[in-house]
Amino acid sequence: MVDRVSTPAAGRSAATSTTEQISDPETAVTPAFGRGGHDALEPARRVRRWWNRRRAHHRLARLPAYRRHSHRQFDVLLHFPDLPVNLYQVRQWYGPLEYLSRQRSVAVLCYEPETAEIVRAETSLPVVLIRGAADLNHVRKVHRPKVILYPNQNYTNFGILGLNSCQHAFICHGESDKIYMASNWMKVFNYDLVAGPAAKDRLRRRLFDYDVDARTIEIGRPQIDVEYSAPIMPDRHRTTILYAPTWEGGRTSMRYGSVASHGIPMVESLLGDPSFRLIYRPHPRTGIAVAEHGACDLKIRQMIEAANAADPQAGHLIDNTAFGWHLTGADLMITDVSAVAYDWLTTAKPLVVTQPAEDSAVIDPTTFLADLPLLNADQAHDIVAVVRRALTDPEQIAKMRNWSAYYYGDTTPGASLNRFTQAVERMIAERDEWVHRKHPVPKELARIGRVVA
CATH class of the missing domain: 3.40.50.11720 (3-Deoxy-D-manno-octulosonic-acid transferase, N-terminal domain)
Known part of the structure; x- marks a missing residue:
């Protein structure tokens, strides 16, 4: 290992x-x-x-x-x-x-x-x-x-x-x-x-x-x-929900972000239920391309701060740390069509993915996201019911396990890191063999010199 x-x-x-x-x-x-x-x-x-x-x-x-x-x-x-x-x-x-x-x-x-x-x-x-x-x-x-x-x-x-x-x-x-x-x-x-x-x-x-x-x-x-070291969470009896939306994208075809379309009603519902703790982890580029996303991000942060002031034991968190500890620290993730959904897939734990409000945002129908019930903006206020269903639905839990194996193969501890180092060693060995190989040069081109500098 x-x-x-x-x-x-x-x-x-x-x-x-x-x-x-x-x-x-x-x-x-x-x-x-x-x-x-x-x-x-x-x-x-x-x-x-x-x-x-x-x-x-x-x-x-x-x-x-x-x-x-x-x-x-x-x-x-x-x-x-x-x-x-x-x-x-x-x-x-x-x-x-x-x-x-x-x-x-x-x-x-x-x-x-x-x-x-x-x-x-x-x-x-x-x-x-x-x-x-x-x-x-x-x-x-x-x-x-x-x-x-x-x-x-x-x-x-x-x-x-x-x-x-x-x-x-x-x-x-x-x-x-x-x-x-x-x-x-x-x-x-x-x-x-x-x-x-x-x-x-x-x-x-x-x-x-x-x-x-x-x-x-x-x-x-x-x-x-x-x-990764993780923050200390009070009141461990709460179910921890990670909301990690992506940004609004540099062009409309990649406008997958949900902060403006789903964020405020979802966060309001989750903060209002004492059985949940919310970790809000927006993409660092949120609001750069569309001002509305930045304004909604600010509103969500204010809502979380107000909820913590009212109940310090709730332990809601606005997070900007490196992604990693969240995989073990959260019970369910809400996100958009983004890379973080695929990081979460390695855990095979319940996942809720939003439907982009932008009609031109491309979603590949052959991906695992197409196998999930995407959350429309008009369903955002029902997020508590959606979350409870996802946490207990055996069919969705089985699907997540199957998709995890398809996207990542062996996820047992140490397997991925081993494969990464082996891939680098393979590339180095191939490069070294090529560099030191005697490359034949046609006589007509021999005056040019060595093939490899």
């Missing part, structure tokens, strides 16, 4: 404001400027941001924490060029990567100084800070990674994907049936480290001319083998 990695939840909270409206190619919404005075100031703002970023790079490069790693070779790099607003995509990988670092040299590769400082404070992993494309040759020649892991589909990935002396693997930031999980982006990576059979079937259905068996490796969900 694999030793579990201990991860303190409190030290891994969302360290940046959810109102940071920084553009990210995968998830964020780019603001539209009109002909008023704001766009006239934009060039000056960009120059100021560029200058501040450059100064921060120079300042951090002189710190011992970065200097000691600037010329080290690393077997594995986690590539994260983003600003702090998307750090939720990385935090969930700290534990598995810290475990991997027991046998391989592992580091987090950052481009943004602010991001690098937060990551350095949150994990024991070394942090390598580069300026971007200008330093990629340094990464190739000095750090010489054998495997680079990608938790998102950021456009900035494509610069470093040009390195042909290492394996490139997509690990994502959670299993789900969202459309980006089977987009054509998958073809740019050497491997897609998938959770289980469901992910492979999804790729077969949606991707043309993609060899799923050759290009994917099943790893389960390594995060379930990481131990």
Whole structure:
């Protein structure tokens, strides 16, 4: 059995404001400027941001924490060029990567100084800070990674994907049936480290001319083998309900979030029943694209604070810690069409999923979500009855067990973490064999030189 990695939840909270409206190619919404005075100031703002970023790079490069790693070779790099607003995509990988670092040299590769400082404070992993494309040759020649892991589909990935002396693997930031999980982006990576059979079937259905068996490796969900410290809950006789809605999405086809459509009536009903404790864990980007979601999120927080003031023993919680302890700490989860529903699926415990209020939001009819009775917005005030039924319905409980096996395979303790480390070792072995192989070169091309730099 694999030793579990201990991860303190409190030290891994969302360290940046959810109102940071920084553009990210995968998830964020780019603001539209009109002909008023704001766009006239934009060039000056960009120059100021560029200058501040450059100064921060120079300042951090002189710190011992970065200097000691600037010329080290690393077997594995986690590539994260983003600003702090998307750090939720990385935090969930700290534990598995810290475990991997027991046998391989592992580091987090950052481009943004602010991001690098937060990551350095949150994990024991070394942090390598580069300026971007200008330093990629340094990464190739000095750090010489054998495997680079990608938790998102950021456009900035494509610069470093040009390195042909290492394996490139997509690990994502959670299993789900969202459309980006089977987009054509998958073809740019050497491997897609998938959770289980469901992910492979999804790729077969949606991707043309993609060899799923050759290009994917099943790893389960390594995060379930990481131990997280949890807050102390008073009044343990209450049933603990986790409400973890996703955000509103960067475009309408991905508008799965329920905070504005379901959130307030559901929370009001659950807080009004003394048999329940509520953990509210909204997505860190809630309200960034649609102001109504931000306003409803604020209202829900106020409702929870008022309920706790009226009954401190209730122990309702507004949570922003790293996801993990919730899997054992909660009895049932309410969420949307999102990756967190699939994390919860590893437990096979009762689950309630909302029906997106946005008609154009895509739901794959071949997924496990289609096998659940989705909760419409007009049913939100009946959530107490829905929850009680889900907690006791033997048919739904059996379905969750079957779906858990289909999506994740073996979820016994240690199995996923073992598969993840074995997948990385396999990629390293394949890379090493290829790099050291004598590649035949046609005589006509011999003057070009070595095939591998």
